[in-house]
Amino acid sequence: MEQTECLAADDAGIARAAEILAAGGLVAFPTETVYGLGGDARKDATTARIFDAKGRPRFNPLISHLPDLEAAERYALFDARARAVAEKFWPGPLTLVLPQREGAGLSPLATAGLATVALRVPAHPVARALLQAFGGPLAAPSANPSGRVSPTRAGHVLAGLSGRIAAVLDGGACAVGVESTILGLDGDQPRLLRPGGVPLEALQEALGQEVLIGPGAGADDKRPNAPGQLSSHYAPGAMVRLGARGAETGEILIGFGPVKGDLTLSAAGDLVEAAAQLFHILREADLLAGPGGRIAFAPVPETGLGRAINDRLSRAAAPRG
Numbered sequence: 342m343e344q345t346e347c348l349a350a351d352d353a354g355i356a357r358a359a360e361i362l363a364a365g366g367l368v369a370f371p372t373e374t375v376y377g378l379g380g381d382a383r384k385d386a387t388t389a390r391i392f393d394a395k396g397r398p399r400f401n402p403l404i405s406h407l408p409d410l411e412a413a414e415r416y417a418l419f420d421a422r423a424r425a426v427a428e429k430f431w432p433g434p435l436t437l438v439l440p441q442r443e444g445a446g447l448s449p450l451a452t453a454g455l456a457t458v459a460l461r462v463p464a465h466p467v468a469r470a471l472l473q474a475f476g477g478p479l480a481a482p483s484a485n486p487s488g489r490v491s492p493t494r495a496g497h498v499l500a501g502l503s504g505r506i507a508a509v510l511d512g513g514a515c516a517v518g519v520e521s522t523i524l525g526l527d528g529d530q531p532r533l534l535r536p537g538g539v540p541l542e543a544l545q546e547a548l549g550q551e552v553l554i555g556p557g558a559g560a561d562d563k564r565p566n567a568p569g570q571l572s573s574h575y576a577p578g579a580m581v582r583l584g585a586r587g588a589e590t591g592e593i594l595i596g597f598g599p600v601k602g603d604l605t606l607s608a609a610g611d612l613v614e615a616a617a618q619l620f621h622i623l624r625e626a627d628l629l630a631g632p633g634g635r636i637a638f639a640p641v642p643e644t645g646l647g648r649a650i651n652d653r654l655s656r657a658a659a660p661r662g
């Protein structure tokens with residue numbers, strides 16, 4: 342156990358965080374999607390500690406975070422298509438899976454030994470300041486114990502990882518609230534590997550090409566060639582039921598739009614608001630439901646950010662393996 346420092350997201354806090362990272366320590370930091378558990382992506386011992394702190398299987402590779410496209414190009418091969426989406430959506434909630442540039446120096450633990458690498462340039466000002474101060478690639482999975490609900494506030498990080506990481510930078514609540522969209526650009530056809538903060542429709546429009554859904558052949562539950570794709574994930578303590586128009590006895594109902602609940606993702610039926618609230622509400626509902634309790638969610642449309650919301654909800658509802 343170590344004492345986890347809670348750092349204010351000011352110049353002193355960011356300088357302290359960069360110092361811990363330079364010494365090989367782990368610091369959770371805010372991004373616009375969720376809080377990340379950051380460590381130097383070039384160091385084997387540090388990336389190994391990220392897996393240990395989360396209890397994450399080592400075959401599940403990490404996203405490396407960079408301050409800008411130029412820095413990202415040191416670690417991966419960008420074709421014209423990749424450069425076009427990077428220029429359009431970075432900084433922002435998009436991760437690109439690209440062929441790795443050989444000998445670029447990322448730890449093979451960070452990439453789980455794959456020939457590809459997942460890269461993201463986050464937009465959150467605290468994440469950007471930290472990347473500038475640190476001056477290297479930060480491997481950062483979501484800052485939660487593996488398989489649990491992702492953190493969108495510093496308090497969520499501490500609830501799951503206090504005593505297992507050196508520090509958390511407190512940047513308040515994350516604005517997007519669901520993880521980045523992961524786009525695979527390592528083959529002929531672009532693939533949506535995880536729906537997230539950039540809607541599929543926006544990617545399709547920018548690429549002017551159809552985006553295939555899912556990882557394609559070769560992926561399975563034990564060895565995901567793709568993102569976050571272990572089927573039971575985001576698991577709260579309570580059982581979760583989806584598509585509910587009303588509560589059954591003993592259920593905590595989470596509403597959306599016209600379906601009123603004990604809590605609501607968005608009374609106005611706004612998908613952006615619903616995504617921003619999703620993980621916090623899932624935690625609140627879990628507390629209200631109590632151990633062995635039950636949570637029901639109203640239906641959410643499968644468009645825009647609704648795709649990412651429904652993906653996370655169906656994993657929260659999946660049988661626990």
Ligand code: TXA
Pocket residue numbers: 372374375376377378401402403404436438452455457458459461481482483484519520521522523534565566567568569570
């Ligand atoms: O919004 C986000 O993406 C957050 C913030 C912190 O940036 N990070 C995040 O990381 O969600 P994580 O580790 O929870 O999810 C990253 C996913 C993993 O499920 C992994 O399977 C996938 O990215 N991934 C990483 N490298 C990959 C690769 N080379 N090919 C395919 N998938 C990859």
Ligand code: MG
Pocket residue numbers: 482483491569
């Ligand atoms: Mg995660």
